[in-house]
Amino acid sequence: MFAAATKSFVKQVGDGGRLVPVPSLSEADKYQPLSLVVKKKRCFLFPRYKFTSTPFTLKDILLGDREIAAGISSYQLLNYEDESDVSLYGRRGNHIGNDVGINVAGSDSIAVKASFGVVTKHEVEVSTLLKEITTRKINFDHSLIRQSRNSRKAVLCVVMESIRTTRQCSLSVHAGIRGEAMRFHFMDEQNPRGRDKAIVFPAHTTIAFSVFELFIYLDGAFDLCVTSVSKGGFEREETATFALLYRLRNILFERNRRVMDAISRSQLYLDDLFSDYYDKPLSMTDISLKEGTHIRVNLLNHNIPKGPCILCGMGNFKRETVYGCFQCSVDGQKYVRLHAVPCFDVWHKRMK
Numbered sequence: 557m558f559a560a561a562t563k564s565f566v567k568q569v570g571d572g573g574r575l576v577p578v579p580s581l582s583e584a585d586k587y588q589p590l591s592l593v594v595k596k597k598r599c600f601l602f603p604r605y606k607f608t609s610t611p612f613t614l615k616d617i618l619l620g621d622r623e624i625a626a627g628i629s630s631y632q633l634l635n636y637e638d639e640s641d642v643s644l645y646g647r648r649g650n651h652i653g654n655d656v657g658i659n660v661a662g663s664d665s666i667a668v669k670a671s672f673g674v675v676t677k678h679e680v681e682v683s684t685l686l687k688e689i690t691t692r693k694i695n696f697d698h699s700l701i702r703q704s705r706n707s708r709k710a711v712l713c714v715v716m717e718s719i720r721t722t723r724q725c726s727l728s729v730h731a732g733i734r735g736e737a738m739r740f741h742f743m744d745e746q747n748p749r750g751r752d753k754a755i756v757f758p759a760h761t762t763i764a765f766s767v768f769e770l771f772i773y774l775d776g777a778f779d780l781c782v783t784s785v786s787k788g789g790f791e792r793e794e795t796a797t798f799a800l801l802y803r804l805r806n807i808l809f810e811r812n813r814r815v816m817d818a819i820s821r822s823q824l825y826l827d828d829l830f831s832d833y834y835d836k837p838l839s840m841t842d843i844s845l846k847e848g849t850h851i852r853v854n855l856l857n858h859n860i861p862k863g864p865c866i867l868c869g870m871g872n873f874k875r876e877t878v879y880g881c882f883q884c885s886v887d888g889q890k891y892v893r894l895h896a897v898p899c900f901d902v903w904h905k906r907m908k
Contacts, residue, residue, distance in 0.1 A: 557755060561670040561727050562763045564640055569633075574766040575719070576607055581757055583609045587715055587765040589628050589680045590614045594704065595711045595769065595788075607713070607767070612700055614714050619693045619776070626685035628678055633719060636672040669728040672721050672763065679717035686780060693776035701772075704790075711788040713767035714780070721761050728754040850883040852900055855893065858882075866892045867899040 562577035569575060578584050586609035587593065594608045615624050694701060704710045769781040769788025781788050855878055856862070862878045866886060869875040880893040881900065894900040 557668070557727055557729055557753065558757070560668055561638075564638060564668065564670065565636060565672070566764050568638065569636075569719075569764070575764045576766060577764050578762055579607070581755075581761070584757075584762045586611070587718055587762045589678055589715055589718055590624065590626070591715045592617065592700065593713050593715060593767060595713050595767070596707075596709050610700060612698075617695055617698045617701055617712075619695045624685070624688055626688050627681040629681060630676055630678045632722075633675050633677045635674050636670070638672075639667065639669045667730045669730075670725075671727075672725050674722045675719050675763065676722055677717060677719050682716070682780075682782065686782075689778070689780070692778075694772050694778055696776065708789075712770045712772070713788065714770060715765050716768050717766045718762045719764040721757075721759055721763065723759045724756060725759075725761065726754060726756045850881045850904055852879055852894075852896055853882060854878055855880045855891065860891065863893050865895050865899050867894065867903055869893070 558581040559577065559579050562579075566575045566577040578587055590613050592610045592612045592614060594610060595605050596608065597605050618624075696702070696705075700712070704712050769786075770778050771781055771786070771788045771791070772778045773791045779786075860880070862876050863869070865875050865877045869877070875895070877893050877895045877899075879896045879900065880891050881904075882891050884892045884903070886892050892903070894903050
């Protein structure tokens with residue numbers, strides 16, 4: 557009966573599907589802000605999730621004894637008075653008929669009257685909480701964490717807002733036959749015995765709540781899933797390995813890109829040098845033929861093996877040569893390898 561009234565309240569108030577009705581009056585006090593609940597999918601045939609209360613708060617599963625200094629704001633939401641009728645046909649009708657615990661023989665509907673009065677909304681200040689938890693870690697030795705971690709279907713959630721009554725409230729249920737021309741109404745007189753039921757519950761009773769899922773990393777850090785796109789749960793070993801490989805792949809890709817850019821720039825530089833060499837007359841470029849200049853030699857004749865040219869052999873493609881110059885030295889080496897044309901002349905033109 558209480559569950560039917562809270563479901564009707566959530567359906568009418570809406571809130572974009574974030575509100576969850578409190579399933580039981582006996583557990584209403586366990587859905588307070590910063591309390592922990594477990595979200596679990598029933599099965600693949602039922603798209604909705606089941607929320608189970610726990611006796612713990614967010615502080616209980618964190619390392620350290622420091623309190624969570626997140627503020628909770630409160631304000632009046634609305635004045636709720638509802639009278640609705642529910643058909644007894646179908647799965648939902650059978651469930652409600654069993655839940656209210658009254659005589660429904662010969663009836664095709666149940667009228668539920670809920671008088672909640674003014675209800676208030678109590679919500680955690682999200683920005684303050686996010687700053688508070690940046691340096692906090694999860695205690696993996698906590699029993700709730702161990703049990704939830706072993707279940708791949710269970711997701712830990714923290715209650716971020718709750719909706720409560722402000723006065724003593726009443727629920728009334730009546731079983732009868734739906735009228736053909738008008739909405740089903742309560743008829744206090746001429747009701748057979750056992751076909752009515754009423755309950756009264758105290759003020760400050762939680763009737764609905766909303767949650768943020770927790771995503772917990774292997775190192776104990778955790779995130780609040782503040783949007784419906786992000787999903788909670790526990791980081792798995794294989795997930796962490798995949799994430800590490802993905803980061804390494806991106807690092808290698810970026811490094812290769814930088815190397816190729818450097819090679820491309822050096823190639824453009826050599827192309828400019830060689831084009832400058834070929835674009836000018838021979839008399840201006842063939843320095844090695846002039847008197848007093850360095851001389852081309854075949855390094856094989858001096859027992860020096862073939863190797864990369866110091867100008868054009870340092871790139872991605874190793875351009876090798878047997879020619880060089882003994883009059884030049886680089887990095888303590890008493891000779892340099894240079895292609896006969898045009899590297900030899902380009903090198904000495906730069907040196908000059």
